[in-house]
Amino acid sequence: MNLTVLIHCPDQKGIISAVTNFLHEKGGNVVYLDQHVDKQAAIFFMRLEAEFENGYTQQLFDSEFKDTLAPRFNMKWQSHLKKIKPRMALFVSKYNHCLYDLLSRYHSGELEAEIPFILSNHKDLGFIAEQFGIPFYHVPFSKENREEAEAEQLKLLKEHKVDFIVLARYMQIVSSTVIAQYPNKIINIHHSFLPAFAGAKPYHAAFKRGVKIIGATSHYVTEELDAGPIIEQDVVPVSHTHTIKDFIAKGRDLEKIVLARAVKLHLKHKTMVYNNKTVIFT
Amino acid sequence: MNLTVLIHCPDQKGIISAVTNFLHEKGGNVVYLDQHVDKQAAIFFMRLEAEFENGYTQQLFDSEFKDTLAPRFNMKWQSHLKKIKPRMALFVSKYNHCLYDLLSRYHSGELEAEIPFILSNHKDLGFIAEQFGIPFYHVPFSKENREEAEAEQLKLLKEHKVDFIVLARYMQIVSSTVIAQYPNKIINIHHSFLPAFAGAKPYHAAFKRGVKIIGATSHYVTEELDAGPIIEQDVVPVSHTHTIKDFIAKGRDLEKIVLARAVKLHLKHKTMVYNNKTVIFT
Amino acid sequence: MNLTVLIHCPDQKGIISAVTNFLHEKGGNVVYLDQHVDKQAAIFFMRLEAEFENGYTQQLFDSEFKDTLAPRFNMKWQSHLKKIKPRMALFVSKYNHCLYDLLSRYHSGELEAEIPFILSNHKDLGFIAEQFGIPFYHVPFSKENREEAEAEQLKLLKEHKVDFIVLARYMQIVSSTVIAQYPNKIINIHHSFLPAFAGAKPYHAAFKRGVKIIGATSHYVTEELDAGPIIEQDVVPVSHTHTIKDFIAKGRDLEKIVLARAVKLHLKHKTMVYNNKTVIFT
Amino acid sequence: MNLTVLIHCPDQKGIISAVTNFLHEKGGNVVYLDQHVDKQAAIFFMRLEAEFENGYTQQLFDSEFKDTLAPRFNMKWQSHLKKIKPRMALFVSKYNHCLYDLLSRYHSGELEAEIPFILSNHKDLGFIAEQFGIPFYHVPFSKENREEAEAEQLKLLKEHKVDFIVLARYMQIVSSTVIAQYPNKIINIHHSFLPAFAGAKPYHAAFKRGVKIIGATSHYVTEELDAGPIIEQDVVPVSHTHTIKDFIAKGRDLEKIVLARAVKLHLKHKTMVYNNKTVIFT
Structure with a gap:
């Protein structure tokens, strides 16, 4: 062994x-x-x-x-x-670039993982799950159904013996209960070079500030929004010629690459967490 | 012409x-x-x-x-x-890497500028000015002598017909009066990827946050600290193996390169400022 | 207009x-x-x-x-x-990462193009064409059927009024006749930082040489192999810890990003060719 | 200890x-x-x-x-x-950027080395040695005086108990005898992304080929020109807007940073050589 x-x-x-x-x-x-x-x-x-x-x-x-x-x-x-493949649940909303990227890697044998299901708060990406023959669960999330939705998420995660969760542009805050049950086992991709531009609409904020480089950050999810241990970051240059739409398009490429790298590191047990930081063995 | x-x-x-x-x-x-x-x-x-x-x-x-x-x-x-060389004053404190870098470029004819003088709030780098045969003014700065020092700075800037000022790791806040007289004509180098880690000790803050990339930012100085229009940024990867001391050493290389690029853009009149942002023509 | x-x-x-x-x-x-x-x-x-x-x-x-x-x-x-979408044919062999990447971009509306068909010298990727509902033509290519295959390619290109061709890891040399009819209209992705490691097995050659950075190059196809005008290049660091297999995995991400950037530049008519070089307007 | x-x-x-x-x-x-x-x-x-x-x-x-x-x-x-500082000889010709960069690092205590002397085949940079108070030896090199010059180099290296040699843009081929006595102990900086553009005038060749990225490579010197084990490489993007003169200016910054990184790795005994490749411990 x-x-x-x-x-x-x-x-x-x-x-x-x-x-x-x-x-x-x-x-x-x-x-x-x-x-x-x-x-x-x-x-x-x-x-x-x-x-x-x-x-x-x-x-x-x-x-x-x-x-x-x-x-x-x-x-x-x-x-x-080494021979055991971790079981990875994908949470998505409406953006498809990270999902497509992870699924095509999975499909090519690049990711040593099982993907028991894809979960979304919207129906939009169900067809991609279908394209790749992976179960898709639509679990809407709102203030009203919060507890129910949370319970359903936990039930699915348990039933499918999920080892870790990848938020592949899941535009919804994950509840404390889920975070508590998957400590350092929920990987998010944030579309900025954290800690710059945490929170909503980072590309808009980056455009307003006039930065010359934009970034993406993959991190473990903790209670505090966008403040968990950073696994991987990368950046790409921008200039005054780029609009917010250009930032978003360039960012998509960053997001998918950075998220995929973080997922691979996690799959190979190359990450350790302490003091809200990571040790990454390469 | x-x-x-x-x-x-x-x-x-x-x-x-x-x-x-x-x-x-x-x-x-x-x-x-x-x-x-x-x-x-x-x-x-x-x-x-x-x-x-x-x-x-x-x-x-x-x-x-x-x-x-x-x-x-x-x-x-x-x-x-084109044939007129702008007159550039250098303000420094105790770190010598940016100063050495700018002076060796100047000396090789890489910078189309005149350097009428180097000013510092400390005496430490006077010998480098001497090495390169450039006048050095020691203008200490403290709460007590603030107005005097400011007046002396302005006097020197006027006398030497300075077009713009480069803060080559000048670890002292420039006074409002000087900023007002040199709008978008004072170039600073900040040792972080702004807007992340504005203010003091950015490498320490970056280390604590566990980022995987550190950066440097050159910007025009405005009233608000580290918030002026960004001219140039660059980054370098770091990992858990790097100490704060390593961050600082890697950062020095970034700082001098990023500052030199910004200075060259300014010298060639390739920067325009509006809405606290820059247009950089390349 | x-x-x-x-x-x-x-x-x-x-x-x-x-x-x-x-x-x-x-x-x-x-x-x-x-x-x-x-x-x-x-x-x-x-x-x-x-x-x-x-x-x-x-x-x-x-x-x-x-x-x-x-x-x-x-x-x-x-x-x-601006409103006319160029018609782009995709040529592929067995590797799917560039194909998946282009199709998911196409599907998200990121590429302002029509894709009339996908052509391959192998059947392997037919199912992806099917996943995305795009016609797939299997045109085998060997020394024996060379002329026939060439004729079939040209026929398909004409019938579908193809404006330009993207070789998305098409592991087959395109014939002079096709190149002659699509001058500066065939985009290839080569898996090295050209001109280093032109020809076959560039990752193996890079590994043997012990380089610390690997690259990918997108260029227009000309008669001379891997020597056409370069549109876009990018690189990624490697170290002694990486095997050839790692080079290939890292390279896949480079290849798809670099090819997609080149395709977008071509689609927006931002490339001009002269003296075997490109002017890229950005 | x-x-x-x-x-x-x-x-x-x-x-x-x-x-x-x-x-x-x-x-x-x-x-x-x-x-x-x-x-x-x-x-x-x-x-x-x-x-x-x-x-x-x-x-x-x-x-x-x-x-x-x-x-x-x-x-x-x-x-x-750890407490023993290796003794490093600097060989230079007429370009001063790498020399200035290494000396200013040395002077700031960034390099844990002794610099017993600077040697050059030209007199031009003698004044910099003087600026920094380091002995300077002018050893001209031509076809005629080849053996004499070689003997003088070896004599100086021996007398000063030199541990390794840094060719800081020494535009002269080092003789086999010297290489044989300092195996994997002579560090060169080549101004291209090797193995692309080995030999003379790499920036001119890169410009002609129309590459979109230029590089610099630091390597140990072996008998075969520009083909020794690579220690460190880095790159910088270029575009059609840059002239050969721009390539050279951008390259200077690359060269000095890449050479300094290689020198530091060597000083800390973090390099090992085998099969004409390096293992770099970081």
């Missing part, structure tokens, strides 16, 4: 040798190791991939690691089997 | 043909024309370069244009002789 | 004022003018957009311009009505 | 745990570890930084590592004390 292990703990001496030794003793070969220390915060981070050809299992690893190294170093950790 | 003309006025029909005709009739050959219309604001902008080989002068152009086309189209306009 | 006019001719005095005057006299309002002079080659280029509200037609313009200014300045020129 | 260790060897199981154990046993704390496997070539690379507070020395490490792990895994390796 190929096992990916993510660890973070207070920084201290001897962690790397202890962990690599542990894996070595269990018959594992470390094929990848990346580590990071935030010296200011005194936190240690590590991502390893180990290969075992001796029948050692994830279950064994989990139980043995839990009883030995994890408590010794006060670690928070996860293990993931 | 080679004359550069900058024009802006309410958008209306026939401006381009009227102006190009005017120049044609005076014996000028238009060797460059770039124009822009901000449709939302209904403002027309144009930059022309015309060559005259018939003895026609800037003085003649100015007086004839002023009496005919300018009032007809309600134009604001300026003309500049 | 809104008329776009592209002109190039030997550089000489008075062209801009002559053309803008001409349009003014016919009742047109020049809403956009961009011009360029290649001083080395002594060639003048201009792109104008003019609006007429007086019933003046493209036919009138064409015949009057042809008899007056065009011969006087020895101009090569074209005029295009 | 803080010790940086660079290792490469045939890929095999257990290397990481063996090395981290070794350091742990000697009382070292691994504060940084980055590792890479080129699977195609089956080579393992690692860079570690370890801190020792127990009086353990580089000499001890070198002798103990040499007798134990190094032979067991068939390793090639080096160790470097």
Whole structure:
């Protein structure tokens, strides 16, 4: 088996040798190791991939690691089997560029994921789900039906054993209840270079300010709007010749590329979150 | 002579043909024309370069244009002789990277400018002025001597017939009086991707927010801090592996390049300002 | 009507004022003018957009311009009505990312084009044509059926009144006959930063050379392989951590974005070709 | 002491745990570890930084590592004390931008290096060496005095105990003898995006080809011109509006930034070379 292990703990001496030794003793070969220390915060981070050809299992690893190294170093950790594809729900509204982009990547085998369903507060993009043969749920959302809609979302997420959610230009605030159940597991794409132009209509705001570069930001969703841990950002130059419509068109290309990159990093367990920031192993 | 003309006025029909005709009739050959219309604001902008080989002068152009086309189209306009080098004062504090960069460009003939003096609120960089043989004035600035210092600055600017001021990491707020006398003629470099992280310590703020890209912004100075018309911006990727010190080191390269680009655009009369934004002709 | 006019001719005095005057006299309002002079080659280029509200037609313009200014300045020129959507044929093989990208843009109304058909030397992508309801022609191509295949391509292009062809990762050399009939009207995407790594397997070659940046290039197809006039290029950083497979995955995103930008420039008549180079009006 | 260790060897199981154990046993704390496997070539690379507070020395490490792990895994390796500043010679000709840039960084403490001397085949830049108080040697180079000049270069390099050489736009081919004595220790800056436009006058060639992006490449010098292992590359967009002179001006900024980045990577022992490629630890 190929096992990916993510660890973070207070920084201290001897962690790397202890962990690599542990894996070595269990018959594992470390094929990848990346580590990071935030010296200011005194936190240690590590991502390893180990290969075992001796029948050692994830279950064994989990139980043995839990009883030995994890408590010794006060670690928070996860293990993931490479062959397991995470289950990703897509939430959309009316814009189709991110949806088309993710689905065509999925369809080409570029994304190591399952997509159990697409959910939308509007019916408009149902036909794309149909084009790609993926179940589509229309869950309208308004002040009046808020609790009902939320309940339906949670029911679908549970039923389909969803591991994480991608907001592919879902123009609706996700409720606290959903966020609480999917901590650092909801990926949003915001159409600005955060923290500039958080909130609604960022392209309009960028145009008004007369910036020479616009951006897009993919981040994990937290309670505070557009303020969650940033996974990926990219930018594109603009000039006085571009109208707001041009900003939006250029932005679409940014949004889809930046979101896709963030989704791939998440799928490969290359992101770790702490202090509202991310460590991205590449 | 080679004359550069900058024009802006309410958008209306026939401006381009009227102006190009005017120049044609005076014996000028238009060797460059770039124009822009901000449709939302209904403002027309144009930059022309015309060559005259018939003895026609800037003085003649100015007086004839002023009496005919300018009032007809309600134009604001300026003309500049290509052979005249603008006079640029450099204001610095303690950081030397922008100063070294501008001076080495100046020294190589890359900047078509005169540098009558370097002014600083600290003595630290005086030796660089000396290295390059440029007069250096030490004008300390504090709450107590504010008015005096301001008066001295203005006196130096007048005496040396300064056309515009470059704040090459001048870590001191320029007073309203100076700004009022040099409207859209003071160029600052701010070490963030504005409007993100305006104000003090932008690299620290960027680090805390966990951004994946940092930037620098060159802008004209207005009363409101870090909120003036943006001339040029650029960015560089960062990651969790970078400390604040790394941000600062990467930022230095951005700052000097972005500031130098803005200075060159200003020197070539390629910038126009309106509604707190710029039109940049390239 | 809104008329776009592209002109190039030997550089000489008075062209801009002559053309803008001409349009003014016919009742047109020049809403956009961009011009360029290649001083080395002594060639003048201009792109104008003019609006007429007086019933003046493209036919009138064409015949009057042809008899007056065009011969006087020895101009090569074209005029295009803004409301006419060019007809674009898509040629593909087995890779689907550029095809999906163009079709989703088309479907969202982002491309002002008609797509009469998709042609491929393989059957693999027929289902995508079907997904989007666009006719699909399978025209296999081999040494043996070369002439036949060529004839069929030309027949389809004629029948469907195709204005230009987009090779959206068409892994087959287009024949000289087709190129001759569509000069500067066949757009290719090459998966390298040309002129580096022309020809087959550019990602493999880039990997072997150990470059730190990879690119994609969109260009007009000429007789010489990968040597036609470049329309658009972009790049993305890579490192020693990336395998050839990673290069290919990163490249896919570049290819689709760069090709789409080139297609949009062509659709808006913003490209002019001379000396195997392009002038791109933006 | 803080010790940086660079290792490469045939890929095999257990290397990481063996090395981290070794350091742990000697009382070292691994504060940084980055590792890479080129699977195609089956080579393992690692860079570690370890801190020792127990009086353990580089000499001890070198002798103990040499007798134990190094032979067991068939390793090639080096160790470097963080506090030792490498000695860097600068070779220049007539262009001053890279020289000014490196010297101003050096002067600000940004480069952890000693600069024992500047050498040039021309006298032009001697005054800059003087500005910064660094010895300057004028060693003319021609077909006639080739062997003499080479001998003088080697003599100076030896006398000043130079660790590596930076060709800061040294417009002269370095002789095989010098290259042989400084393998992967001569850093050049080439003013194109290699492998495009190797050899002389790359900006002219790029202009002729009509590229939309130009670049600069820093690489280690090998026998074959402009074909050595690439350390760093960067690019900047250009358009039809730019002349060759503009390419050169834009290129200057690229060259100095790219060269400085490469020099810093080398100074921090973050580069490893194999198969004419580099592994760059960041």
